[in-house]
Amino acid sequence: MNPVSRNSIVLIVDDESSGFEVIEAHLFREAYEVVYLDSAKLAIQQLENIKPDVILLDVMMPELDGIEACRQIKAKRHCQQIPIIMVTALNAPEDLARAFAAGADDFITKPVSGVELRARVRSMLRIKQQYDALEATLHLREDLSNMIVHDLRNPLASILLSSELLLQYGVEGKTQEKVKTINLAARQLNSMINDLLILAKMESGQMLLNLVEVDLKQLVSKTIAQFEAIAQSRNQRLVSRLPELDQPILADASLLSRVLDNLLSNAIKFSPRRSTITLETQYLNCPPPQQVMIRTLDEGPGIDEAVKQRIFDKYEVGTLMSGVTQVGLGLAFCKMVIEAHQGSIFVEANQPKGSIFTITL
Numbered sequence: 001m002n003p004v005s006r007n008s009i010v011l012i013v014d015d016e017s018s019g020f021e022v023i024e025a026h027l028f029r030e031a032y033e034v035v036y037l038d039s040a041k042l043a044i045q046q047l048e049n050i051k052p053d054v055i056l057l058d059v060m061m062p063e064l065d066g067i068e069a070c071r072q073i074k075a076k077r078h079c080q081q082i083p084i085i086m087v088t089a090l091n092a093p094e095d096l097a098r099a100f101a102a103g104a105d106d107f108i109t110k111p112v113s114g115v116e117l118r119a120r121v122r123s124m125l126r127i128k129q130q131y132d133a134l135e136a137t138l139h140l141r142e143d144l145s146n147m148i149v150h151d152l153r154n155p156l157a158s159i160l161l162s163s164e165l166l167l168q169y170g171v172e173g174k175t176q177e178k179v180k181t182i183n184l185a186a187r188q189l190n191s192m193i194n195d196l197l198i199l200a201k202m203e204s205g206q207m208l209l210n211l212v213e214v215d216l217k218q219l220v221s222k223t224i225a226q227f228e229a230i231a232q233s234r235n236q237r238l239v240s241r242l243p244e245l246d247q248p249i250l251a252d253a254s255l256l257s258r259v260l261d262n263l264l265s266n267a268i269k270f271s272p273r274r275s276t277i278t279l280e281t282q283y284l285n286c287p288p289p290q291q292v293m294i295r296t297l298d299e300g301p302g303i304d305e306a307v308k309q310r311i312f313d314k315y316e317v318g319t320l321m322s323g324v325t326q327v328g329l330g331l332a333f334c335k336m337v338i339e340a341h342q343g344s345i346f347v348e349a350n351q352p353k354g355s356i357f358t359i360t361l
Contacts, residue, residue, distance in 0.1 A: 008125050009033045011052035013043045013069070014087070015061045019110075023056060023087070026114035027121065040069035047079055054124045059088035059099070067102045074103030081131045083124035087112065142200070149196050156193065159186045191261070195333045198255070209340055213248040214256065216281055216292060223260040224279060227268060235273045238264075241280035249292055249361055255337045262330040263296045263357050270300035271354070284360070292361050299354040303347055311347060334359075 010032045012020050020036045027034060035050055037043045040057070041064050055073070059066035066086055073079050086099045086107040099107055105127075106120050163183035171179055224240050231238045260279070267277045278297040283290065303311055312335040338345045343361040350356045 007033070008053045009035060009051065010054050010056065010121065011035045011037065011043065011050055012056045013037050013040055013061075013066070014056075014058040015039065016058075019058060019087070022112055023117065026112065026117050030118060030121070032121075040064040040066060044069060044072055047073065047076070047082075052082060053128050054121055055082055055084045056087055056121075057084055057104075059086055059090060059095075067098055067104075070099065070104050071102040081128070081135075083128055085120055085124060149193055152193055153190075156186060156190055160190065191258075192329065194258070195262075195329050198258075199329065199333055199336060209252040209255070211250050212253055214251045214253045215246065216249055216294075217242050217246040219253065219257060220260065220279055220281060220294075223257065223264055226261070227264050231268055231277065234268065234271075236268060236271060237276045239276055239278045241278060243281060243283060247283065247290075247292075251341055251361065252337075256341075259334045259337050259359070260294070262334050266330060267296050267298035267300070267355075267357075271298045272300070275299040294359040294361070296357045297350050297354065298356075299350065302349055302353060302355050308347055312345065 010027065012023055012034060014020050014023075014036075015038050017036075017038065020038075024034055024036070035052065037046065040061055043055075043057075057066045057070055061069075066088070070084050070086065073082070073084065080103075083105040084103065086104045087110065088095065088099070088107060089110040090096075091109050096107060106124060108117055108120055160183065163179050163186060166179045167176070167183065220240055220242060224238050228238060264277070264279060271277055276299060278295075280295050280297070282293045282295075284293055312331045335345055338359055338361070341361055343359060345357065345359045348356050348358070
């Protein structure tokens with residue numbers, strides 16, 4: 001038995017049972033588990049239950065044709081790596097181009113040749129097995145990384161507690177400055193570890209938002225106050241612009257606070273000395289539900305147009321800057337949190353220089 005045959009599920013979607021019978025006969029000796037459905041709509045509904053390793057999809061079907069069905073299947077995140085072979089009587093270049101544009105991985109023309117069919121199915125199953133093996137390795141690596149990150153919290157908590165006790169009981173002079181540096185570095189590391197753990201929970205679908213009414217004016221003011229000392233050490237000015245009429249918003253207060261921390265920290269980190277950084281909120285007059293806009297404006301180097309869409313991806317950084325730590329997790333964290341709140345986040349140029357990060361909720 002061919003290794004790719006064992007336990008492989010082949011889903012055949014064709015509105016005519018005769019088409020299925022021909023393909024089933026050609027695949028009989030391969031020992032696949034063959035599943036037949038006579039409707040593309042039904043196939044899309046049953047994908048989660050069937051979990052096919054490869055799909056043979058007829059093009060000419062009523063109600064929902066194969067090309068549109070292929071497009072809908074590939075639009076589903078958990079189905080994107082399932083190889084789809086289009087089975088078609090059409091062989092014009094423009095028809096094949098439409099199939100590949102819809103996400104098809106291969107095609108076979110009618111009347112179906114048994115030798116060609118078996119070869120193409122084996123080829124697609126090998127690709128699927130390679131993808132599954134890679135995905136399993138990535139999941140294992142991610143689980144291991146999350147365990148390591150989680151275990152880092154205990155020694156880090158000891159560093160934080162010890163440095164805070166030293167500051168509380170009166171170390172002085174240069175020793176005090178060194179302890180402050182240790183405490184600040186530990187806080188930054190703790191923040192990064194928390195971001196990693198929250199990202200992992202969100203990606204696995206295990207993160208639940210604790211939605212409460214949040215006083216946005218109070219939250220912004222608190223964020224500004226936390227960064228005043230850092231900004232002053234860099235001769236930077238922090239400015240808040242808050243509306244007189246403040247209305248509570250429904251959000252996870254802890255996560256939203258961390259988003260503002262990330263954005264303001266980035267603005268300070270990437271802005272030059274003697275510059276102004278602004279954090280502002282504005283209520284938008286739009287049809288219900290009402291929206292609020294939160295913006296950070298800096299006077300840094302700005303973000304190239306080429307990376308504006310990628311800047312919110314994990315481990316993606318903009319222009320590399322000497323002496324500035326750039327991990328590429330902060331903005332990915334912000335995006336996941338804001339989208340979990342059904343909001344949006346984007347970046348645009350500040351004039352005459354810098355960036356504006358905008359959140360709408």
